Amino acid sequence: MGRRALLHVMNDHAIQRRVLAFLLLLPLGVMLYPALQWFRVTETEQDLVRLPQRLARLRDLPDTGESGREAAMKRKVMESRARQLEEELRFLEGQRGSLMLRRALSVAALLGAFGAFVVGLGIVLKIRIDSRRAYRSFDYLLEHLGASFDAVSRLLLWHIGLLLTALSATALYEVAWTYTHWATHGYVALVFTLPWWGAIWCTAWLFFRARRELAPLEPSCVDVLGRVQTRDDAPGLWRWIDGIARKLDVPRPDHIVVGLVQGFFVTSTPVRVEPQQHMLSGRTLYIPLTFASVLSQAETAAIIGHELGHFSHNDTDHGARLSPLYQRMQQKISVLVRQDEDKPSWFNRPAIWASVYYLEQFDRAYLYWSRQQELAADQVGARVGGPAVCASALIRVTAVSEVIDQLLADPRLRGANLIQALLEQLRRTELTLTQETLEHTIAHPVDTHPPTRTRLEALVASLDPELLRQATRKLGEAETSWFSRMLESRPRAA
Known part of the structure; x- marks a missing residue:
């Protein structure tokens, strides 16, 4: 919460x-x-x-x-x-x-x-x-x-x-x-x-x-569900990402984790990868299969360029201290609120009031600087394939995230293959772009992005029909197969 x-x-x-x-x-x-x-x-x-x-x-x-x-x-x-x-x-x-x-x-x-x-x-x-x-x-x-x-x-x-x-x-x-x-x-x-x-x-x-x-905040750790992809496990994936980093002249990640439901993100905060309990330190790039399976390779490259752009601006070094700290403050308040909901007590209220008041006062500064970092990283991502490709990727990710949320909320799909359900859904229907979609914010474990409309306005002059048609297209074979082949590129012994 x-x-x-x-x-x-x-x-x-x-x-x-x-x-x-x-x-x-x-x-x-x-x-x-x-x-x-x-x-x-x-x-x-x-x-x-x-x-x-x-x-x-x-x-x-x-x-x-x-x-x-x-x-x-x-x-x-x-x-x-x-x-x-x-x-x-x-x-x-x-x-x-x-x-x-x-x-x-x-x-x-x-x-x-x-x-x-x-x-x-x-x-x-x-x-x-x-x-x-x-x-x-x-x-x-x-x-x-x-x-x-x-x-x-x-x-x-x-x-x-x-x-x-x-x-x-x-x-x-x-x-x-x-x-x-x-x-x-x-x-x-x-x-x-x-x-x-x-x-x-x-x-x-x-x-x-x-x-x-109100004890002092403890050091943070980002928990993710996924699998660490080493250079030996997925050399093709690493070569591709190294190529993006060279083109943009930005630092390469130290680790790549491929997961399921969270959005793309990078962090310099320690990461704990479940269920293997791997602890990663340094720069970590997280790639979700849900999005990588429905985006083109060019669109995914633009998004990864955006994420690696944070490294070039030292945002992740800052974010390792700032965004997780902010998240821990919110989590602390959430714990207090849940305790108060379970066992209502006036003894909880002053700590809740003071903490919420503190965050409310700092929100303006935090969101302002967070927005500046995201917009700067968007400009880096646009250098991979151009502003139009970056804008198309942003629209598609935002629209797909709403479909994923609907699938996760559907009780009939509990225990089902989320990727397969998502692919079937997108093969049957086109994505839609509503005002609510444009005002959507993409969240990941260590930050919250500015609204999609704000990011698009900084990337392209206008949302022309061709850009919207490309971003909301039906799912094709090109989107669903390239990332799987890249993960399966491990060389075989002779």
Whole structure:
């Protein structure tokens, strides 16, 4: 599930509002309670100053010389009031240690909540500033995407930790107050703090949950289903691809993997080939049998030229660090979302919101630079057989990919030979080119391409009828046999 699938459920603006509420408004709301506690302890400390003054004024009242019952009643009232003040003063003087503790706890809670607000503001500003700088500089995006994500994850943990500190200090304040007022039924106050203790438990659980879910991103590996074709296994295939590389003056792949359902791609990311569990390092070219069986050799050469063009622009060296990293971020969010769907919990939500908000802000920069790389690689592919052949290959691959998706979704074809089903389907019907097809994006394990229409507009001036007829032609023998013969070109022993 990619970020757009996630945002199909969660609106961008809704995510932004929730992130801002969690990072900024929640700490401000938490600050209100310790602010009240600070006011309470300040008032009590001021009573320690005011009570002796009031007591002194009562004792220093001048003797008016009055006598009688009314005068005696006044003296008794003043003496009673003085005794009350003395008792209050003794009680407060006995609380000096508790007052110091409660002041420290209220200040700690205020600083914790305010610190969470500052960290939350820092998270928002960092994401926005980094994403804008990444849009202006590909090198900045390349160097800072992973580091920025890890930094935001750490800051989010600090944010939750400071909130937990503020809530804990606030609750301990009430414990200290209850301890000193136990004799006057102060324990009743604990009943009113039960929701606060619940908030502490929830925040602590959220902290440990986020610490686990937002761990630093691990190195990536691309998993593919296919077979490694060595130079000994398919010398004809290697000679052909070496010829394309020489013509374009681009680096050759170190490995070729022939698979089934994924699209053409190259990567410098480590590749794990299933089911043999082969681990490949260096430059790897992946060729899918589904597409190679329905394209002409010239069209396939244009596509491979496009892929090898990434090597000439060092895109795969960049992609080994950038695109897989971006994919891992999306996968991390997908795991969080699936966990939340299986077991709905608010403990998952802040990590999901922050991660989706992060990717939403960086999407513009990532897609911009990804598009530039793909368009540049298209120009390299066009040098193999010309822009028209490259455009025809692009249209045909896009249209065929929709047919493959339909076949894979058909429950009647489960367990059937996908290649045979695809060939039969394309022999019976012509491919169609719709507006949806033109807006289609071709995805592979380490990237997502720009829409087909954008790539075609950069290749050819217009989609003339002959180009469309060629790209959507019915399947013929020329398309279905050449690649098989190339794979079977292994020399036989005499």
